[in-house]
Amino acid sequence: MGKKKERSVPPINAGSMADIAFLLLIFFIVATTMDTDSGILTKLPPMPEEDQEPPPDINDRNVLEVLVNAQDQLLVEGEWKDVTELREITIEFITNPGGREDLPESPTKAVVSLQNDRGTSYNTYIQVQNELKAAYNQIRDEESRRMFGVVFSELEKDQRREVQKKYPIKVSEAEPKDLGGEN
Amino acid sequence: MSKFKQKKGGKTPGINTASLPDIVFMLLFFFMVTTTIRDASLKVKVVTPNATEIQKLEKKSLVSYIYVGPPSTPALKEVFGTEPRIQLNDTYANVNEIPEFIEKERQARDEAEVPFLTTSLKIDKDTKMGIVSDIKQELRKMNALKINYSSKKGGLKK
Numbered sequence A: 001m002g003k004k005k006e007r008s009v010p011p012i013n014a015g016s017m018a019d020i021a022f023l024l025l026i027f028f029i030v031a032t033t034m035d036t037d038s039g040i041l042t043k044l045p046p047m048p049e050e051d052q053e054p055p056p057d058i059n060d061r062n063v064l065e066v067l068v069n070a071q072d073q074l075l076v077e078g079e080w081k082d083v084t085e086l087r088e089i090t091i092e093f094i095t096n097p098g099g100r101e102d103l104p105e106s107p108t109k110a111v112v113s114l115q116n117d118r119g120t121s122y123n124t125y126i127q128v129q130n131e132l133k134a135a136y137n138q139i140r141d142e143e144s145r146r147m148f149g150v151v152f153s154e155l156e157k158d159q160r161r162e163v164q165k166k167y168p169i170k171v172s173e174a175e176p177k178d179l180g181g182e183n
Numbered sequence B: 001m002s003k004f005k006q007k008k009g010g011k012t013p014g015i016n017t018a019s020l021p022d023i024v025f026m027l028l029f030f031f032m033v034t035t036t037i038r039d040a041s042l043k044v045k046v047v048t049p050n051a052t053e054i055q056k057l058e059k060k061s062l063v064s065y066i067y068v069g070p071p072s073t074p075a076l077k078e079v080f081g082t083e084p085r086i087q088l089n090d091t092y093a094n095v096n097e098i099p100e101f102i103e104k105e106r107q108a109r110d111e112a113e114v115p116f117l118t119t120s121l122k123i124d125k126d127t128k129m130g131i132v133s134d135i136k137q138e139l140r141k142m143n144a145l146k147i148n149y150s151s152k153k154g155g156l157k158k
Helices: A017-031 A083-097 A122-148 A157-166 B020-034 B074-080 B095-107 B111-116 B127-143
Strands: A038-043 A064-067 A074-076 A080-081 A111-116 A172-173 B062-068 B083-087 B091-093 B118-123 B145-148
Touching: A017 A122, A038 B091, A038 B118, A064 A083, A064 A122, A080 A083, A080 B111, A083 A122, A111 A122, A122 B127, A172 B118, B062 B095, B074 B145, B083 B095, B083 B111, B095 B127, B118 B127
Parallel strands: A064 A111, A111 A172, B062 B118, B118 B145
Antiparallel strands: A038 B145, A064 A074, A074 A080, B062 B083, B083 B091
């Protein structure tokens, strides 16, 4: 009598654990944005220093001139072109397979000069950028396959650098002109 | 007395739900890890253009966003018009506020990470290049040269 029995701690009911977990789960599903941001990665040229000498004139044969006007029309080396043709033109320009006199002596000297109007639509601009990038990617892929047997994105770091050195991306963007049209 | 005598009146046994919390927790952790909670509510309507040569941005913590597009809701349109606007963080901004924004983004990060900071430009495809060029010019001045033209995977569309 009077002797206490050892009391066991009553077990915590875990039945509602699932409910709580579900609640949290649903919160995270709703708050989630799965899409990772993606896009065309580029590097802007640094601001010219004030006492910098003006860049040397580039031989005309080494420059591919791409102009886009406020009506989203494309002028490549003085001729009307469609955006879809730009990739082929750029590839031919950079690689210069026929060794033509009016195309660059070597891919390292090739410069694409891009100029757009302030009224050009962003969509067109991105398409042009995309085609230029596609051209360079295609060339680099071909070169990587020729040299190492795999595409550019699967190369090791120093192999990649080698290909990059051979085919550097040189896209110079001039300050946009304000020739009007709309806006 | 065979050992394998069937029990009479065998009901289908209830499914044991003891492991249900474990399964749910597993899902929960998956979502917690992959989640990036929407941080800024968009006040501009941004439909990014399509492109084929896109790359994924790897380190999300090293990306700062600049949004450009027309005001998204009718109420905002009434006040701010339909011309494309720049949005930094949660508010509309002018081009000349970009340096301050970049500076703040830099201060929020480790000094060693600053050179790897990427600015992702989320720009509506109907925007004119004028405003985009202004932004790019500001970024150049701030020496924030790594940029990303945010775009969706897809073919060219007219």
